[in-house]
Amino acid sequence: xxxxxxxxVIPGDGIGPEVVAExxxxxxxxxxxxxxxxxxTEYTLGAEHWLTTGETLPDETxxxxxxxxxxxxxxxxxxxxxxxxxxxxxxxELLLKLRFSLDHYVNLRPSKLYPGVPSPLAAPGVVDFVVVxxxxxxxxxxxxxxxxxxxxxEIATEVSVNTAFGVQRVVKDAFRRAAxxxxxxxxxxxxxxVLVHAGHLWKRTVEAVAADFPEVTVxxxxxDAATIFLVTDPARFDIIVTDNLFGDILxxxxxxxxxxxxxxxxGNINMDRSxxxxxxxxxxxxxxxxxxxKADPTAAVLSAALLLDHxxxxxLAARIGRAVEQDIAGxxxxxxxxxxxxxxxxIAALS
Amino acid sequence: xxxxxxxxVIPGDGIGPEVVAExxxxxxxxxxxxxxxxxxTEYTLGAEHWLTTGETLPDETxxxxxxxxxxxxxxxxxxxxxxxxxxxxxxxELLLKLRFSLDHYVNLRPSKLYPGVPSPLAAPGVVDFVVVxxxxxxxxxxxxxxxxxxxxxEIATEVSVNTAFGVQRVVKDAFRRAAxxxxxxxxxxxxxxVLVHAGHLWKRTVEAVAADFPEVTVxxxxxDAATIFLVTDPARFDIIVTDNLFGDILxxxxxxxxxxxxxxxxGNINMDRSxxxxxxxxxxxxxxxxxxxKADPTAAVLSAALLLDHxxxxxLAARIGRAVEQDIAGxxxxxxxxxxxxxxxxIAALS
Ligand SMILES: CC(C)[C@H](C(=O)O)[C@@H](O)C(=O)O
Ligand SMILES: CC(C)[C@H](C(=O)O)[C@@H](O)C(=O)O
Numbered sequence: 001x002x003x004x005x006x007x008x009v010i011p012g013d014g015i016g017p018e019v020v021a022e023x024x025x026x027x028x029x030x031x032x033x034x035x036x037x038x039x040x041t042e043y044t045l046g047a048e049h050w051l052t053t054g055e056t057l058p059d060e061t062x063x064x065x066x067x068x069x070x071x072x073x074x075x076x077x078x079x080x081x082x083x084x085x086x087x088x089x090x091x092x093e094l095l096l097k098l099r100f101s102l103d104h105y106v107n108l109r110p111s112k113l114y115p116g117v118p119s120p121l122a123a124p125g126v127v128d129f130v131v132v133x134x135x136x137x138x139x140x141x142x143x144x145x146x147x148x149x150x151x152x153x154e155i156a157t158e159v160s161v162n163t164a165f166g167v168q169r170v171v172k173d174a175f176r177r178a179a180x181x182x183x184x185x186x187x188x189x190x191x192x193x194v195l196v197h198a199g200h201l202w203k204r205t206v207e208a209v210a211a212d213f214p215e216v217t218v219x220x221x222x223x224d225a226a227t228i229f230l231v232t233d234p235a236r237f238d239i240i241v242t243d244n245l246f247g248d249i250l251x252x253x254x255x256x257x258x259x260x261x262x263x264x265x266x267g268n269i270n271m272d273r274s275x276x277x278x279x280x281x282x283x284x285x286x287x288x289x290x291x292x293x294k295a296d297p298t299a300a301v302l303s304a305a306l307l308l309d310h311x312x313x314x315x316l317a318a319r320i321g322r323a324v325e326q327d328i329a330g331x332x333x334x335x336x337x338x339x340x341x342x343x344x345x346x347i348a349a350l351s
Numbered sequence: 352x353x354x355x356x357x358x359x360v361i362p363g364d365g366i367g368p369e370v371v372a373e374x375x376x377x378x379x380x381x382x383x384x385x386x387x388x389x390x391x392t393e394y395t396l397g398a399e400h401w402l403t404t405g406e407t408l409p410d411e412t413x414x415x416x417x418x419x420x421x422x423x424x425x426x427x428x429x430x431x432x433x434x435x436x437x438x439x440x441x442x443x444e445l446l447l448k449l450r451f452s453l454d455h456y457v458n459l460r461p462s463k464l465y466p467g468v469p470s471p472l473a474a475p476g477v478v479d480f481v482v483v484x485x486x487x488x489x490x491x492x493x494x495x496x497x498x499x500x501x502x503x504x505e506i507a508t509e510v511s512v513n514t515a516f517g518v519q520r521v522v523k524d525a526f527r528r529a530a531x532x533x534x535x536x537x538x539x540x541x542x543x544x545v546l547v548h549a550g551h552l553w554k555r556t557v558e559a560v561a562a563d564f565p566e567v568t569v570x571x572x573x574x575d576a577a578t579i580f581l582v583t584d585p586a587r588f589d590i591i592v593t594d595n596l597f598g599d600i601l602x603x604x605x606x607x608x609x610x611x612x613x614x615x616x617x618g619n620i621n622m623d624r625s626x627x628x629x630x631x632x633x634x635x636x637x638x639x640x641x642x643x644x645k646a647d648p649t650a651a652v653l654s655a656a657l658l659l660d661h662x663x664x665x666x667l668a669a670r671i672g673r674a675v676e677q678d679i680a681g682x683x684x685x686x687x688x689x690x691x692x693x694x695x696x697x698i699a700a701l702s
Contacts, residue, residue, distance in 0.1 A: 088544030096545070120582045122473040139511070139546060146548045150555070154515035156548040160490070164505035191596070193439030194447070195490060197497045197507040204501070224603035231471045231582060231607045245542070249600060252575035256582045
């Protein structure tokens with residue numbers, strides 16, 4: 001535990017800068033109170049930056065980012081109808097490039113239904129689970145291609161690449177987390193009845209690692225069945241481990257049932273610490289409400305808490321968690337608040 | 352419209368035989384009433400059959416199935432813990448082999464929340480949409496492989512194969528269906544910000560076909576966002592078109608929000624009629640409740656209705672639909688019923 005932390009901040013596009021501003025304020029406040037120094041370096045990246053400079057993530061910027069202890073990330077992405085930016089370019093060349101270059105193999109996405117938050121489910125029960133999404137493999141690797149593009153004979157492929165190395169490390173991480181929860185339950189999700197090669201690598205890996213964690217109860221769900229349980233019995237889940245694409249899908253659904261992506265935080269974690277980890281709200285840049293102080297900064301604030309936890313300050317993370325919980329509990333009595341009003345309220349709830 | 356239909360019946364495993372028995376009774380009844388002859392030929396296939404014979408789908412059986420007008424399918428698959436059957440073997444070598452061999456490129460899955468059916472959603476609204484799932488391509492093709500299996504250097508790949516031919520025909524089908532609904536709305540779902548090659552083939556295809564259907568409103572959703580809307584605003588959907596894997600996931604979720612897979616019917620349709628189409632409940636073989644008359648046969652009955660519709664008897668299909676709707680509307684006042692009691696009640700509701 002060091003007495004100062006060095007954080008790179010990438011506010012990004014749309015609502016990114018607004019929500020990150022609040023997260024930074026909260027981070028700064030709990031650090032100040034604890035006598036922890038915080039050095040913040042802002043990096044201007046994203047769709048807007050690409051429009052003015054043509055740059056997504058230059059090598060020098062990536063090298064500079066590597067020097068920090070961690071990265072706080074807002075959101076990036078062009079407005080859906082914006083034809084000036086090739087679809088998905090910023091997501092791939094900036095966000096995914098960061099995850100892959102910095103080897104963020106544990107994409108950690110906690111889902112908790114806070115008391116007082118309305119869920120779209122009629123009877124959600126006590127929902128409190130964590131998805132450990134693999135972050136560096138699967139169908140996200142960018143393999144594949146197209147032949148005879150634009151003709152009636154076009155063939156387009158996408159290759160999901162999965163390695164024992166990649167699956168083992170994320171499965172081990174998930175078991176370690178499951179061993180520390182009260183329920184000690186791990187659900188692994190795939191589609192191994194159809195995707196046999198990748199599926200069986202996952203299956204064998206889970207079975208092998210399970211031998212080292214006899215205290216953890218393991219169950220398997222096909223991804224389609226997992227979506228059913230997420231709406232019919234989300235309380236059954238404790239730790240879920242799954243691949244990059246299934247994790248993408250399940251965590252958006254998980255965010256929806258726990259009150260929306262305005263509350264869902266995530267960490268893109270390099271557990272080996274060979275490069276800085278990155279913390280970001282699960283939500284996107286929401287260009288339609290950008291600059292209007294309408295976005296909920298809670299997911300960004302909770303992402304800052306995950307950052308503090310990762311950097312060895314779990315008590316500061318917990319302090320933020322409690323403040324957020326308190327703020328959320330009082331929400332139903334309040335009218336709509338601006339982004340910074342919510343940030344200020346969370347800061348007020350810290351004390 | 353012929354005066355008799357020739358149907359192959361594959362009851363399969365687990366609850367398959369029980370639910371198919373009721374579907375056959377209902378089919379027979381509406382056909383009799385209309386003076387439509389029904390010839391039924393039962394085929395014994397599935398996990399149990401494999402255990403006794405080692406056969407999944409012999410060439411001669413496939414050839415025989417091709418001679419029928421349509422296939423009514425129950426469910427197949429071994430019990431999850433059954434180690435005698437390689438995982439997924441029956442699903443791939445029987446169910447998927449039928450879909451691929453008989454070129455079932457339109458996997459049609461209607462989702463309707465019937466009045467009286469409890470949804471896990473607090474405020475579902477009026478849910479009535481159809482998913483047109485591509486059935487012969489995508490990550491389901493069985494391409495890919497593994498290298499250095501079982502070692503720490505293992506690499507396993509899954510290749511999603513997508514062709515202009517395959518995407519065009521299913522997208523055109525979905526547009527045709529959308530043009531016939533009241534709302535005339537088509538949502539296409541993919542993940543084209545990450546899966547660029549397949550995603551852009553889908554995107555370009557949808558844009559091209561849309562030109563022929565100016566009356567249809569089109570919107571695009573990433574698959575992760577689609578799962579959010581399915582729980583926060585399912586009433587927004589009319590026709591959804593998507594690939595084989597995303598369709599698998601979305602239709603289980605859709606079944607869950609509309610009261611469970613006990614009600615979800617599907618058609619695996621060859622729109623060119625070069626081979627028989629196949630109709631099956633979305634649910635699996637549910638070995639845990641098999642043989643106990645606990646399964647709801649409604650999904651199988653509604654699958655028989657889709658079969659009649661496909662074979663040119665929409666009025667008979669509608670008759671079954673109304674009877675099911677009536678039976679469902681009275682359910683909340685009734686205690687649990689057996690599989691055949693539900694079948695009988697639907698028959699009683701026909702008149
Ligand atoms: C923006 C997109 C590339 C990203 C992903 O698919 O991982 C997002 O959906 C997420 O879940 O963080
Ligand atoms: C059993 C399995 C192969 C099948 C699929 O994945 O298509 C099932 O989940 C379905 O949706 O019909």
